[in-house]
Every structure is written in C-alpha cells, then in structure tokens.
Ligand SMILES: CC(C)(COP(=O)([O-])OP(=O)([O-])OC[C@H]1O[C@@H](n2cnc3c(N)ncnc32)[C@H](O)[C@@H]1OP(=O)([O-])[O-])[C@@H](O)C(=O)NCCC(=O)NCCSC(=O)C[C@@](C)(O)CC(=O)[O-]
C-alpha cells in the first residue's frame with residue numbers, strides 16, 4: 001500500500017510504525033531506519049579516518065504506483081519540500097494509471113586508453129579481431145558475476161584525436177546484473193591492460209569505468225489527467241516549461257536539478273553511489289554536445305499531460321555499501337526491491353514525479369509558497385525557536401508569506 005493520505009500529519013514514530021507494518025520490517029530493521037543504520041564501528045570499516053556519523057533525514061514518499069505496484073519510497077535528503085513534492089507528484093499520476101517503466105540490460109562501460117601507437121586504426125582493428133579472447137580473459141576475473149548471468153557482452157574501439165595525438169579508446173561492455181559494477185569492471189579493465197598492450201604495441205594509461213552509463217537506461221512515463229492537475233492551462237504551462245528545458249542549458253540545469261532532488265535521495269537511501277548517478281545523469285543530458293532536460297512533457301490528443309523521463313541508472317542491490325549498510329537494506333525492503341533493475345525503475349519514476357511537482361508549482365503559484373512554507377521550520381530554528389515554538393513560528397510565517405529570520409525573531413519575541 002502506498003496511498004497513505006495525510007501521513008505527514010502523524011508523528012515520526014507513528015509513521016514508522018505504519019511503514020514497518022506495511023513492509024514487514026523486523027525490529028532490527030525498524031531500529032536501522034530510526035537511528036541511521038550504522039554504528040561507529042561499522043562506519044570505521046566503510047571509509048577512512050572516521051570521526052563519527054553525519055546524519056541526514058530519512059523520509060518516505062507516498063502515493064507511488066509503478067507498473068501497477070504500489071511502492072513506498074524511502075528518501076534521504078536535507079532539503080525541505082522534496083519528499084512532499086515527490087508524494088504530491090505521484091498522487092497526481094494515480095488517476096492516469098501511475099508510472100509505466102522500462103529498462104535496458106544493466107551494461108556498463110570500462111574504458112581502456114591506449115597511447116603511443118604508430119598505426120592507431122590498425123591497432124583498433126587488431127583489438128576488435130581479438131574481441132572474443134579479450135572477453136574471455138575479462139570474464140575469468142569475475143566468475144561470480146558470470147555465474148549470475150553477467151559478464152562481457154561486447155567490445156568497442158575508437159580512435160580519438162587529442163592534444164597529445166591520436167589514442168585508441170577501448171570500451172569493454174559488461175553486464176553487471178545486480179551490481180553497480182565499478183569495482184567489477186575496473187578489475188577487468190586493469191587485468192586486460194597488459195594483453196591490450198601486447199596486441200597493439202602501445203602503452204595503456206587509464207583503465208576505469210565510464211560513468212556515462214548510456215547503455216544502462218531506466219525510463220518512466222506517466223499521464224497526468226488535465227482535470228487532476230488544475231486544467232488545460234496547467235497542461236499548456238508545463239509543456240511550455242518543458243519546451244524551454246529541452247533547448248536552453250540554463251533552464252535545463254535547474255530542471256534536471258529538480259529531477260535529481262528525488263533520484264539522489266533514493267540513491268542515498270539505498271547506499272548507492274550518488275556521485276556516479278549524478279555524473280551519469282548530467283553527462284547523459286549533455287550527450288551530443290548540447291545539455292538538455294532529461295524529461296519531456298507533451299499534450300496528448302485527450303488534452304492530458306504526458307511526462308516521460310530517461311536517465312542512466314547505474315545502481316546496485318549488491319556490492320558497494322548496499323549490503324553492508326543495514327539502513328540501506330531496510331530501505332530496499334520497504335520498496336520491495338530485490339534486483340537492481342527494479343531500483344532503476346523506481347529512480348526514473350521518482351525523478352519524473354519530483355520534476356512534475358516542481359513544474360506544476362512553477363507553472364501555477366510559483367515554487368516559493370510550497371517550498372518556503374516547509375523550509376519555514378528551518379528558518380524558525382535558525383532564529384532560535386525551540387520545542388513547540390518551531391511549528392508555531394513556522395506556520396505563522398507561512399500564513400503571512402513572510403519567511404525570514406528577522407520575522408521569526410520578531411514572532412519569537414512576541415510569543416515569549
Ligand atoms: C510542497 C507541496 C507538496 C505542497 O502542496 P499543497 O498542494 O499545498 O499540499 P496539499 O496539502 O494539498 O497536499 C497534497 C499532497 O502533497 C503531499 N504533501 C503536502 N504537504 C506535505 C508534507 N508536509 N509532507 C509530506 N507530504 C506532503 C501529500 O502527498 C499530499 O497529499 P496526500 O498524500 O496527503 O493526500 C507543493 O507545493 C509542491 O509539490 N511543490 C513543489 C516543491 C518542490 O519541488 N520542492 C523541491 C525544492 S525546489 C527545487 O530544488 C527544484 C526546482 C523547483 O528549482 C526545480 C525546477 O526549477 O524545475
């Protein structure tokens with residue numbers, strides 16, 4: 001069940017109780033969600049020079065229906081109004097059938113840079129001629145991945161002009177199954193380097209994954225019925241906003257930031273690499289040389305709004321921190337996710353819901369009313385509010401539409 005109207009009006013512990021019951025969480029899993037999921041000892045084994053833990057709020061987005069399945073979506077973010085907006089966007093997608101998704105195979109690219117060859121085009125062909133042998137040698141480095149149905153699925157090689165002369169850039173295409181795959185493909189690329197040097201007579205420098213994961217794509221589409229979102233003017237206004245983001249990089253950057261509000265929050269909540277997913281999204285948005293929006297909005301023949309999004313989804317449900325972080329495991333369980341492909345579909349759907357909610361606000365009343373009224377609590381705390389004062393000062397400022405620290409201080413003085 002994901003349609004829990006007014007969840008936000010309950011206390012945090014009542015919300016967690018509902019989510020735990022809904023998802024069949026154990027006591028340990030509930031504790032992991034409540035406390036951040038890791039102990040100092042666990043943190044000390046995850047990264048270096050550990051001093052402590054840095055907490056970020058974990059919330060849950062409601063109302064998501066993805067491929068006919070209701071999904072509650074944990075999101076870790078420091079930004080107010082993001083979780084409310086995702087829930088709001090998902091709510092308005094329900095009447096049109098929710099989000100419909102599709103994905104490609106989970107294929108990542110490992111890049112091998114070959115320099116110092118006199119005949120780069122000849123070297124390129126020599127590499128391609130040994131493709132099967134190269135794939136076999138790479139697969140030998142990760143029999144576990146192969147046993148899960150993954151492994152090398154292709155090889156590409158191109159001659160690239162650079163300020164240091166031509167280079168051959170080899171791409172090893174690896175199906176990473178449920179892993180994000182960076183460690184897996186980097187291991188393969190490093191192992192292959194001496195063999196590539198032997199084939200080409202060149203010198204290999206870089207051997208590393210590409211975060212432009214253009215072969216590992218998740219897509220989502222939703223129909224937002226005109227009467228659900230405020231009428232035909234709102235449909236037209238959102239199509240107009242989309243048209244600008246499709247051609248203007250200054251607008252596209254903020255449009256895509258709005259998408260990543262949701263995508264990064266889910267990536268973080270599942271222990272995945274947020275930098276990898278951000279690098280992938282923005283480089284994908286810039287493919288072909290022009291930076292543009294990752295989503296597009298159109299009006300269909302019924303006058304309803306059709307939103308669609310497409311972005312790289314280099315996330316895993318094994319590997320990295322995903323299995324060692326108890327909070328990440330609990331969050332996957334809340335979403336009922338068992339494989340990386342499912343997580344990619346959720347990312348695309350959240351990105352679209354998030355983007356739609358922001359565009360609808362921008363196209364109607366503006367972003368500040370919804371966003372600032374939720375940010376008002378932060379402003380009240382900055383002004384020195386404590387306990388019940390926080391909600392009281394925040395709601396007064398929101399009602400007055402005057403949300404700033406000076407006003408919060410005045411209200412505090414008046415109330416004390
Ligand atoms: C903020 C809302 C949702 C208010 O929206 P509203 O219409 O005042 O809220 P409502 O009381 O009518 O509630 C509607 C639904 O919103 C959700 N909702 C409503 N309030 C809460 C809350 N407190 N906590 C949790 N969920 C909440 C909730 O799902 C609720 O329905 P329910 O499920 O309960 O039946 C709306 O104005 C909105 O969607 N605004 C967009 C805000 C946004 O996008 N924030 C992101 C930060 S701004 C930014 O970084 C990106 C940007 C904007 O620059 C991107 C771009 O330019 O494209």
Ligand SMILES: NC(=O)C1=CN([C@@H]2O[C@H](COP(=O)(O)OP(=O)(O)OC[C@H]3O[C@@H](n4cnc5c(N)ncnc54)[C@H](OP(=O)(O)O)[C@@H]3O)[C@@H](O)[C@H]2O)C=CC1
Pocket residue numbers: 142143144145148150176177178179180181182183184185186209211273276316318319320321
């Ligand atoms: N540029 C980037 O984005 C970079 C990112 N990273 C980091 O790399 C990490 C992710 O790398 P990743 O390779 O996913 O992590 P891991 O190496 O931890 O996990 C991948 C491994 O899990 C095993 N495995 C078990 N079950 C499965 C399954 N169902 N599907 C696939 N593999 C399975 C495989 O073999 P086996 O059991 O033999 O290990 C596979 O090699 C993240 O922490 C990321 O931050 C690192 C370098 C660069």
